[in-house]
Amino acid sequence: MANDQDQILNDVTSGDYKYGFVTDVETDIIPKGLSEDVVRLISAKKGEPEWMLEFRLKAYRHWLTMEMPHWAHLEVPEIDYQDIIYFAAPRIKNPNSSEEIDPELRETFEKLGIPLNEQKLLSGFAVDAVMDSSSVKTTFSETLSEHGIIFCSMSEAIRNHPDLIKKYLASVVPYTDNFFATLNSAVFSDGSFCYIPKGVRCPMELSTYFRINAANTGQFERTLIIAEADSYVSYLEGCTAPVRDENQLHAAVVEIVALDNAEVKYSTVQNWYPGDKNGKGGIYNFVTKRGICRGKNSKISWTQVETGSAITWKYPSCILLGDNSYGEFNSVAVTNNHQQADTGTKMIHIGKNTRSHIISKGISAGVSNNSYRGLVKVLKGAENARNFSQCDSLLLGDKCGAHTFPYIEVDNPTAIVEHEATTSKIGEDQIFYCNQRGLSTEDAVGLIINGYAKEVLNKLPMEFAVEAQKLLQISLEGSVG
Amino acid sequence: MLKIKDLHANIKGKEILKGINLEINAGEVHAIMGPNGSGKSTLAAVLAGREIFEVTHGEILFNGKNLLELSPENRSREGLFLGFQYPIEIPGVSMVNFMKAAVNEQRKYRGLEPIAPSDFLKLMREKKELVEIDSALTNRSVNEGFSGGEKKKNEIFQMAMLEPKLAILDETDSGLDIDALRIVANGVNKLKRPDNASIVITHYQRLLDYIVPDYVHILYNGKIVKSAGKELALELEEKGYDWIKNGE
Numbered sequence: 001m002a003n004d005q006d007q008i009l010n011d012v013t014s015g016d017y018k019y020g021f022v023t024d025v026e027t028d029i030i031p032k033g034l035s036e037d038v039v040r041l042i043s044a045k046k047g048e049p050e051w052m053l054e055f056r057l058k059a060y061r062h063w064l065t066m067e068m069p070h071w072a073h074l075e076v077p078e079i080d081y082q083d084i085i086y087f088a089a090p091r092i093k094n095p096n097s098s099e100e101i102d103p104e105l106r107e108t109f110e111k112l113g114i115p116l117n118e119q120k121l122l123s124g125f126a127v128d129a130v131m132d133s134s135s136v137k138t139t140f141s142e143t144l145s146e147h148g149i150i151f152c153s154m155s156e157a158i159r160n161h162p163d164l165i166k167k168y169l170a171s172v173v174p175y176t177d178n179f180f181a182t183l184n185s186a187v188f189s190d191g192s193f194c195y196i197p198k199g200v201r202c203p204m205e206l207s208t209y210f211r212i213n214a215a216n217t218g219q220f221e222r223t224l225i226i227a228e229a230d231s232y233v234s235y236l237e238g239c240t241a242p243v244r245d246e247n248q249l250h251a252a253v254v255e256i257v258a259l260d261n262a263e264v265k266y267s268t269v270q271n272w273y274p275g276d277k278n279g280k281g282g283i284y285n286f287v288t289k290r291g292i293c294r295g296k297n298s299k300i301s302w303t304q305v306e307t308g309s310a311i312t313w314k315y316p317s318c319i320l321l322g323d324n325s326y327g328e329f330n331s332v333a334v335t336n337n338h339q340q341a342d343t344g345t346k347m348i349h350i351g352k353n354t355r356s357h358i359i360s361k362g363i364s365a366g367v368s369n370n371s372y373r374g375l376v377k378v379l380k381g382a383e384n385a386r387n388f389s390q391c392d393s394l395l396l397g398d399k400c401g402a403h404t405f406p407y408i409e410v411d412n413p414t415a416i417v418e419h420e421a422t423t424s425k426i427g428e429d430q431i432f433y434c435n436q437r438g439l440s441t442e443d444a445v446g447l448i449i450n451g452y453a454k455e456v457l458n459k460l461p462m463e464f465a466v467e468a469q470k471l472l473q474i475s476l477e478g479s480v481g
Numbered sequence: 482m483l484k485i486k487d488l489h490a491n492i493k494g495k496e497i498l499k500g501i502n503l504e505i506n507a508g509e510v511h512a513i514m515g516p517n518g519s520g521k522s523t524l525a526a527v528l529a530g531r532e533i534f535e536v537t538h539g540e541i542l543f544n545g546k547n548l549l550e551l552s553p554e555n556r557s558r559e560g561l562f563l564g565f566q567y568p569i570e571i572p573g574v575s576m577v578n579f580m581k582a583a584v585n586e587q588r589k590y591r592g593l594e595p596i597a598p599s600d601f602l603k604l605m606r607e608k609k610e611l612v613e614i615d616s617a618l619t620n621r622s623v624n625e626g627f628s629g630g631e632k633k634k635n636e637i638f639q640m641a642m643l644e645p646k647l648a649i650l651d652e653t654d655s656g657l658d659i660d661a662l663r664i665v666a667n668g669v670n671k672l673k674r675p676d677n678a679s680i681v682i683t684h685y686q687r688l689l690d691y692i693v694p695d696y697v698h699i700l701y702n703g704k705i706v707k708s709a710g711k712e713l714a715l716e717l718e719e720k721g722y723d724w725i726k727n728g729e
Contacts, residue, residue: 433569435553436529436562437579437639438586447582451573451622 029088032216034081036060039186042087046155046189049162059175059185066179072313072342073371073403076284077247084249085217086187108211128153128192128208130221140204150195151206154222157193164195168226172255172290172319180251180313181288184220188253191221196231196262205461207236210252212272212283218249225255227262229295234265236464247275247310252287260295260322265303267460268316269468272308274475277366279338282310289316290346293325293354301328302345303459305468307475310339315373317346320354320382327356332453332468334475335368335400344374344405349385349415358389361453364400365476371403378415385415393423394452396445396476446473482507482678483528483647488539490527497523499703501539505647508675512689512714513682515700516722521682522566524700525651529563530556544646557583558590560646560677564636564653571623576635579623580605580642587643608641612668630661637668648672648679654688666691686718701725 030041039060043053068079127139128151144151150161158165175185192208212219227233237254250272258264266289275282285308291300302316318327329345347356356376364370370393378385393402404421426448434444450457450469457465483505490498497520505511515521527534528541530553541548548556571579584604585595596604609616614634624632633653640648650669654662669679669692681692689697689711697713698705706725707713717724 427569429569430571432529432531432553433565433571434579436557436565437583437643438554438557438590439582440554440586443582443586447574447579448571451571454573 027088027090029085029217032083032085034060034084034086034187038086042187042189045087045089046158048155048158051162051166052158055170055175056186059182060187062176063179063182063186066182068179072373073369073405074311074313074340074342076311079249079284081183083216086220087189088217089189128206130190130192130208130210144202144204144206147200147203148197149200149202150193152193154188154191154193154224157224161193161195164226165193165224168224168255168257169222170255172257172292173253173288178288180286181253184222184251184253184288187218188220188222191223191252193223194225194233194235196225196227196233198228199230200228201231202233205234205236207238209238212248212250216246216248218251220250221252223252223254225257225264225266227256227258227264227298229260229262231259232263234461235267236461237266237268238271247282247284248273249284250286250309252289254287254289254316256291256300258291258293258295258298258300258325261297262295263299264291265301266291266316267464268302268304268306269460269464269471270304270306270308270312271471271475273310274308274339275310275337277337279310282339283308285309285312285314287312287314289314290319291317291327292319293322293327293351295325296322296351297324298322299326299328301330301459303328303330303456304332304343305453305456305460305471306331306333306341306343307471309341312339312341312343314343315345317348318356319348319350320356320385321350322354323351324353325351326354329356329358329360329374330456330459331359332361332363332456332472333370333372334363334472335365335370336475337366337368339366339368341369342371342373344372346375346377347387349376349378349382349387352381352383353385354382355386356388358387358391359455360389360391361456362391362393362402363396363449363452363472363476364393364402365396367399369401369403371405373405373407375407375409376417376419377408378410378412378417380411382412383414385412385417387415387417389417389419391419391421392452393421394449395423395425442473445476449473449476482544484540484542486540486542488524488527488541489537490523491535491537492523492533496537497534497703498527501700501703501705503698503705505678505680507646507678509678509696510673510692510694511678511680512692512694512697512711513680513700513705514684514686514697514714514717516726517684519700520703521684521700522651525563525649525680525682528556528561528649529553554586555590557643558587560644562640562643562645562648564633564640564648564650566651566653566655568624568627568632568636570625570627572625574623576619576621576623577605580619580639583639584642604642608638611671612638612641613664614638629656630658633657633661633665634668637665641668641672644672644677646677648677649682650679651682652684653681654683654685662688663691686714689714699725 039056173181256264272283300318320327327347333341333343335341360372362370372391376387391404406419408417431444449472485501485503488498488501694711699707
């Protein structure tokens with residue numbers, strides 16, 4: 001019986017990756033390898049001011065003194081950082097005109113379900129489309145600017161809004177933060193910048209779509225979101241990459257700053273190429289995401305649906321500095337075949353009456369390993385801090401692993417920290433029950449998984465939630481028998 | 482409607498069903514009774530297509546089709562319904578979504594378009610009234626946190642929604658108080674039509690005070706050892722199962 005069930009799980013979770021195509025587009029590529037010269041070259045390619053170059057060089061020199069972290073529950077093969085291309089940009093025919101984009105690129109993003117034509121876009125969504133090292137197009141910039149909102153590529157922000165960049169870049173994730181964040185600080189190529197002025201409620205969902213296209217390249221994007229007092233923004237991020245035999249590195253940094261009464265919702269649907277069934281290829285996703293609730297009553301929430309990548313190392317975190325501020329982390333992480341994920345969050349309570357809420361739903365199939373790693377830290381001055389954490393693991397089959405590593409450090413006696421954890425398996429009896437009502441095994445598994453992940457999926461904006469539901473099902477295709 | 486010929490089935494090499502013969506026609510209600518371990522639930526599971534049971538011999542025809550060749554989901558779509566003895570919980574999946582998926586799979590199989598949302602809600606409302614199920618239950622996740630009685634009522638509600646040709650109710654009466662029993666039985670009686678049939682599996686005669694069978698079969702040690710009209714149930718109640726066992 002166990003074998004039948006594993007066979008079902010196996011069949012349902014061996015579906016194919018649907019975004020694995022490559023776009024044939026003329027690309028500006030620099031040679032492999034990393035050195036001060038490469039850092040200078042990237043900065044020059046982007047036409048950056050001197051201060052930005054200095055920042056990169058400082059980071060690069062610091063990076064040389066660092067070693068890759070090995071504390072995560074991951075087996076990461078040796079990465080040869082000299083064997084990576086650090087800059088690859090699709091050649092845009094007329095880089096100054098936002099109207100004209102290469103038809104090949106337009107087609108690529110349309111295939112991914114991201115039309116770059118404003119008329120075709122879902123109403124209420126503005127998109128920054130990033131391929132490899134460059135932002136290809138940002139839609140609705142003009143509409144947004146009527147509200148004083150800045151939504152553009154990071155490169156543009158460095159050119160046009162240097163004061164904001166100087167003030168906030170690396171203010172949440174310093175260039176010395178960790179191996180991958182430091183590497184990113186040295187070589188980041190593009191990303192999105194978003195600024196919501198005081199008192200403005202952003203009228204549409206902002207989103208960035210990251211696409212890796214060129215071979216042997218790393219993608220190092222950098223995103224910065226600033227929400228001034230009394231503002232609100234909801235931000236979405238999606239990612240895909242072609243199917244390739246070799247592994248590719250993605251090391252991004254996302255920083256969020258929320259001032260008094262501001263609220264930022266950050267949602268991710270991460271679907272980088274996970275590698276094939278035998279664990280060949282796939283993206284190494286080593287990402288640093290952190291937000292700071294700097295102002296009173298501010299709120300930051302991270303919602304992530306992680307289905308892709310060969311290896312995921314990612315802990316979207318909140319520093320709750322302002323009194324009464326609130327941090328939230330909602331995660332569904334799926335690993336299948338040979339995928340590995342070590343993901344979770346850090347909630348650092350500094351201000352008084354700060355609250356945090358963590359929901360993590362891990363789903364493991366195949367021979368994958370899925371770990372939740374979380375830290376709840378309450379500092380001395382954080383009177384009446386509250387945290388609730390719930391970490392659930394669902395296993396499909398008997399060859400996969402689910403692990404939970406919760407760390408709790410409390411230095412204030414008034415704090416209340418709660419942690420709940422469960423581990424369960426999809427039962428053959430659940431599947432049979434659905435079969436008996438006319439549902440195929442694949443649909444049954446999809447239904448059960450989506451039911452399990454519902455609390456988190458409900459946090460996503462409507463259109464994304466529907467996509468995420470489908471994605472969960474596809475990611476596990478062939479894993480239930 | 483259903484013809485079972487010399488059915489043998491094993492679980493893990495152990496023979497449970499040892500040659501079942503049974504014929505059921507449209508419009509009939511059959512009760513299958515028998516002591517614990519006689520194979521009643523196994524027969525229900527084999528009919529529904531549960532894979533842990535291996536059919537080693539015999540034939541089952543369902544409306545002329547070879548039932549054993551159909552997957553469990555296609556048996557359902559063909560109109561075979563199993564009311565579970567222990568209904569399964571599916572956390573996070575609302576009854577509404579579950580039923581909508583089930584109804585639409587059945588429609589698709591029969592070449593029909595998915596049901597319109599307003600028609601679906603209307604259908605839900607009608608069937609809820611029919612089986613006297615509390616509205617709140619259908620807003621919750623499938624069987625999650627339901628009491629024993631609520632789970633059984635929910636099985637009858639699903640049966641009402643799917644309008645099966647053949648309903649097999651596996652010990653639907655077990656664990657029910659008298660009120661719940663009455664509601665469940667009423668549901669079954671209201672759903673009875675000349676073109677459908679049901680098999681009521683029960684250990685006790687009690688349920689048959691409410692659902693009056695056309696035939697009663699006694700299953701013992703993997704075989705039907707006695708078949709007769711509804712009076713057999715009463716006789717059984719009076720004499721107990723030892724009478725059958727001793728007769729062996």
